[in-house]
Amino acid sequence: MTTTAVITGGARGIGRAIAERLRAAGHELAIVDLSPDLEEVAAELGALAIRADVSSEAGVATVREALERSGRPVGVLVNNAGITRDAIVHKMTEEEFAAVIRVNLGSTYRMTEGLADLLVDGGTIVNLSSRAQLGNVGQFNYAMSKTGIIGLTRAHALALAPRLRVNAVAPGFIASAMTDKMPAEIRERVIASVPLARPGQPEDIANTVAWLASDESGYVTGQVLYVCGGRSFS
Ligand SMILES: NC(=O)c1ccc[n+]([C@@H]2O[C@H](COP(=O)([O-])OP(=O)(O)OC[C@H]3O[C@@H](n4cnc5c(N)ncnc54)[C@H](O)[C@@H]3O)[C@@H](O)[C@H]2O)c1
Known part of the structure; x- marks a missing residue:
């Protein structure tokens, strides 16, 4: 059966x-x-476009309505939308803190709670955590949100088993608009610390998500897969 994969932040x-x-x-x-x-x-991409803020209840309702209207069975949900608002501890504003928790963690929670019953039996959910959950200076709000996603992944894996599988991918430094914003000096230092000696590419993450969304990972649930060139333990 051909199913729809829903990807937040897929633009x-x-x-x-x-x-x-x-x-x-x-x-x-x-x-x-x-x-x-x-x-x-x-x-x-020949995709259904759904314009919605996935961090809000109203946005998730919009997504649900659009999917129901499309009449297509949903097989995969990828909770990928995320933001950064970096600042060191005493300089981070309440707004920056709350925005990152609301968008990264809140959207993963809301989308899963709001759509899980729409997924077909055997469906899969993949959440985007980050290697930064291990702790990066200036990213404590981001690290909190991405650590929370791991707890959420495990809790939802148990709550939704055996009908659905829920896993997380924790990317390291990936060449993207998000990392382009980093100061050049920090970027170079991070890349130099990667055991596999290169920045990751979006395709490195996409391949892992595709495996977790496929039957080939049919006995894997509640897991976090670090895709970071070895930086999670170096
Ligand atoms: N780039 C990296 O190095 C890296 C590393 C680890 C984890 N991640 C995670 O991977 C995911 C994707 O990262 P990216 O680098 O492609 O980011 P990006 O900023 O390039 O893209 C994020 C997309 O999400 C969308 N988005 C943001 N908030 C939204 C909201 N409330 N509702 C709907 N859409 C929203 C944006 O419009 C954008 O299209 C994020 O969760 C990020 O935290 C990225």
Whole structure:
């Protein structure tokens, strides 16, 4: 059965690469994003475009309505939308702190709670955590949100088994708009610390997500897979 893969934040970067890879695996696509490029990217990929803020209850309701209206069975949910608002501890504003928790952690929780019953039996959910959950200076809000996603992944894996599988991918430094924003000096230092001696590419993450979304990982649930060139333990 051909099913739809729903990818939040799929209009660019890692999310777009995941969408392309899941399309190659035979899925129909639904891309949920707020980006001005959403409709254009969705048209290029032959995807259903759903313009919604996945961090809000109303946004998740919009996604649900659009999927129900499409009449397509949903097989995969990838909770990929995420933001950074970096600052060191005493300089981080309440707003920066709350925004990252709301978007990264809140959207993963809301989308899963709001859509899990729409997924077909045997469906899969993949959440985007980060290698940064191990702790990065200036990213305590981000690290908290991505650590929370791991707890959520395990709790949802248990709550939704045996009907659905839920796993997380924790990317390291991936060449993307998110990491392009980093000061050049820090970027170079991080890349130099990667045992596999290169930045990751969005396709490295997309391939892992596609495996977790496929039957080949059929006995894997509640796990976190670090895709970071070895940086999680170096
Ligand atoms: N880039 C990296 O090095 C890296 C490393 C580890 C983890 N990650 C995680 O991977 C995911 C994707 O990262 P990326 O680098 O591709 O990011 P990106 O900033 O390039 O893309 C994120 C996409 O999410 C969308 N988005 C943001 N908030 C949204 C909301 N509330 N509702 C709907 N859409 C929203 C944006 O419009 C954008 O299209 C994120 O969860 C990020 O935290 C990235």
